[in-house]
Amino acid sequence: MVRTKEEQKKVFQELLIPELPALFRTALRMTRNREDAEDLVQEAVTKAFAAFDRFEEGTNFRAWIFKILTNTFINNYYRLRDRQKVPSLEEMEEETSFQPSFEGITPEEVLLNTLTREDILRAIESLPLEFRTVVVLVLIEGFSYKETAEILDIPIGTVMSRLHRGRRMLQKLLWEYSMQKTPFEKENEKGWTAKTL
């Protein structure tokens, strides 16, 4: 279908506007900085419009624009100095899980009572990038494993293994934050243990 540029813009804008909040929060988790996140979203939108005639109408706009966002981030914002150490498999094996042994207190209650939204965001943002992107796309934005594989141009098996390790790292961090703040701290030795699954 041939459209005028004005019509093209209108279609683009109608698809884009509902996705902006998700694009912005994803940009924030990746750049970890509001100013960069805003610039990244603007740059991705500009690139997306330039490529919009190649977008097939009726296909997954959300996955398409997220792919542009993540590519733009990796090409223009991600610096080598931001690289984080990826825990070794052995370190990952020391998995901790929430293991209450008090009567009447569930691990859910402990988390609710100790962790703030800032703790959760801090934990997500401290994951190494390759794990963070998969965690954000699947667990926060609700993309399927297959969509995530397409967005990041990686095999679906890689999505699953990064997600699995990302979850373990995140759970371990949240557990540690929670233990630092737990009101039951004094009884940690006998009451609460970080237990290997």
Place this chain on the structure above:
Amino acid sequence: MDCKDLVEKLYFYLDGEVLTEEERKAIEAHLELCRKCCEKYEFERFLWEMVRSNGRNDSIPEALISRIESVIAQF
């Protein structure tokens, strides 16, 4: 389905990833019978829902929306 199978399939189940009808029913049947797995399931569901809802809670600055709109207008 035993506890080991359940742990393997649990994340697929939680993430809404495609499982066969048969697998889904087997998971649900195991969760009803096994207290240990059911507690694990409830905890995992709670944990990732907490991560999801907190991770979606940033509001986008109004100024960014207007900035994007004016960028589009200039294309």
